[in-house]
Amino acid sequence: MSESGERITMQNGRLHVPSHPIIPFIIGDGTGPDIWRAAVRVFDAAVEKAYRGERRIIWKEVLAGEKAFNTLGTWLPEETLQAFREYLVGIKGPLTTPIGGGIRSLNVALRKELDLYVCLRPVRYFPGVPSPVRHPELVDMVIFRENTEDIYTGIEYEYGTEENARFKQLLKEHFPKDYAKIRFPETAGIGIKPVSKEGTARLVRAAIRYALENKRRNVTLVHKGNIMKYTEGAFRNWGYEVAETEFGEQTYTWAQWERTKAEKGEDSANAEQEAALKSGKLLVKDVIADIVFQQTLLRPREFDVLATMNLNGDYLSDALAAQVGGIGIAPGGNINYTTGHAVFEATHGTAPKYADKDMVNPGSVILSGEMMLRYMGWTEAADLIIRGMEGAIAAKTVTYDFHRLMEGATLLKCSEFGDAVIRHMD
Numbered sequence: 001m002s003e004s005g006e007r008i009t010m011q012n013g014r015l016h017v018p019s020h021p022i023i024p025f026i027i028g029d030g031t032g033p034d035i036w037r038a039a040v041r042v043f044d045a046a047v048e049k050a051y052r053g054e055r056r057i058i059w060k061e062v063l064a065g066e067k068a069f070n071t072l073g074t075w076l077p078e079e080t081l082q083a084f085r086e087y088l089v090g091i092k093g094p095l096t097t098p099i100g101g102g103i104r105s106l107n108v109a110l111r112k113e114l115d116l117y118v119c120l121r122p123v124r125y126f127p128g129v130p131s132p133v134r135h136p137e138l139v140d141m142v143i144f145r146e147n148t149e150d151i152y153t154g155i156e157y158e159y160g161t162e163e164n165a166r167f168k169q170l171l172k173e174h175f176p177k178d179y180a181k182i183r184f185p186e187t188a189g190i191g192i193k194p195v196s197k198e199g200t201a202r203l204v205r206a207a208i209r210y211a212l213e214n215k216r217r218n219v220t221l222v223h224k225g226n227i228m229k230y231t232e233g234a235f236r237n238w239g240y241e242v243a244e245t246e247f248g249e250q251t252y253t254w255a256q257w258e259r260t261k262a263e264k265g266e267d268s269a270n271a272e273q274e275a276a277l278k279s280g281k282l283l284v285k286d287v288i289a290d291i292v293f294q295q296t297l298l299r300p301r302e303f304d305v306l307a308t309m310n311l312n313g314d315y316l317s318d319a320l321a322a323q324v325g326g327i328g329i330a331p332g333g334n335i336n337y338t339t340g341h342a343v344f345e346a347t348h349g350t351a352p353k354y355a356d357k358d359m360v361n362p363g364s365v366i367l368s369g370e371m372m373l374r375y376m377g378w379t380e381a382a383d384l385i386i387r388g389m390e391g392a393i394a395a396k397t398v399t400y401d402f403h404r405l406m407e408g409a410t411l412l413k414c415s416e417f418g419d420a421v422i423r424h425m426d
């Protein structure tokens with residue numbers, strides 16, 4: 001490396017970012033290399049333009065996925081985890097996860113290993129982006145998805161294995177009534193869904209803090225608590241508990257509304273809520289996970305910040321991204337707000353059929369980098385990236401995914417879109 005850099009550190013609960021921070025990155029599988037090549041040029045150009053050489057990112061490649069396996073014989077090397085631990089803030093491309101067998105998700109493993117408990121996925125509209133809805137500009141939501149629990153924990157017992165048989169035997173012996181509920185016990189695979197009070201509380205706390213700091217109007221707890229009462233239902237109840245016990249002065253909850261209604265009737269509850277919201281309090285409400293897909297589509301104005309469990313948030317991220325133009329422009333970050341550790345990454349996957357074609361939209365990783373720069377406090381560079389994205393899209397110079405839905409647009413390659421973003425920073 002020709003130039004040495006320094007570590008980003010956490011000091012007294014605040015991120016300390018040197019002028020030449022070392023930032024580890026994973027290129028990713030499939031379309032990852034195409035996208036990274038385009039995106040890193042955008043990041044460097046934005047930083048150079050904003051700080052005229054006074055600040056610079058010292059990139060440090062770390063391996064994971066196919067590149068790691070092919071060179072080191074392991075999918076997620078310990079050195080990679082160590083680099084993210086040591087340098088605190090990093091960025092990654094997508095990594096492949098085989099379906100129905102093989103290795104477990106490296107993406108999920110990274111989040112768990114580094115305890116990046118928030119998957120933060122903002123969903124906003126860029127004017128000019130083709131959208132399937134009539135008013136995409138009304139979509140301005142931020143998903144806080146729990147990243148370390150739920151059925152993503154990966155405790156599963158495959159049908160036909162000894163573990164599966166032993167687990168079912170344990171159920172049969174100790175919980176015979178529950179065992180009898182399994183419709184086809186002989187051939188059933190089994191998965192376990194742990195959801196804890198601590199895991200829920202730290203996620204909901206982060207969502208409420210974000211909403212208050214960013215002057216959002218509401219936080220919606222998304223759950224399927226009518227069916228899964230002690231996991232998803234508990235997520236809702238613990239979420240309300242956090243709002244009321246830790247942010248009681250600043251929030252009004254639907255749980256409070258329910259209690260007032262039971263005591264004094266619906267009119268009183270409505271009046272209480274209205275007064276609370278008029279006084280500027282943040283509304284904390286909840287919605288069942290199936291209807292949230294309809295409501296966010298039909299009444300996007302009613303949703304600001306959404307706090308979800310792991311699986312629900314995974315589904316909802318892709319669905320909401322579609323409303324503002326699709327997964328090609330859906331960024332994200334995995335964050336531990338206590339330790340400061342963060343790994344930014346797109347919402348989409350490896351899109352393997354487009355690999356090495358220099359074709360896909362690098363927008364999601366570019367905007368994930370924009371989130372990273374903002375997280376580091378390099379807001380001038382982040383603002384330039386937004387300006388560049390807005391300019392490239394407004395000029396109708398776009399990649400295939402937008403081009404196929406846009407009238408009169410110019411089709412750009414992945415790398416060319418990166419160039420267009422840089423040009424429009426001026």
Ligand SMILES: NC(=O)C1=CN([C@@H]2O[C@H](COP(=O)(O)OP(=O)(O)OC[C@H]3O[C@@H](n4cnc5c(N)ncnc54)[C@H](OP(=O)(O)O)[C@@H]3O)[C@@H](O)[C@H]2O)C=CC1
Pocket residue numbers: 031093094095096097098107327328345346347348349350351352360361362363364401
């Ligand atoms: N965090 C991560 O690393 C993630 C990894 N994955 C992994 O990725 C692999 C593939 O998953 P899959 O379910 O196919 O989902 P993908 O997100 O990889 O791709 C699905 C479709 O989304 C569209 N798309 C994806 N990326 C882009 C982009 N940059 N620009 C424009 N359009 C894009 C394409 O749609 P179209 O064909 O219509 O143009 C593509 O066929 C799996 O192994 C999965 O586990 C998945 C999600 C996240």
Ligand SMILES: O=C(O)CCC(=O)C(=O)O
Pocket residue numbers: 095096097105106107108314317347349
């Ligand atoms: O890990 C994977 O392969 C998929 C993860 C995913 O879809 C997500 O985090 O949104």
Ligand SMILES: [Mg+2]
Pocket residue numbers: 314315317318347
């Ligand atoms: Mg996903």
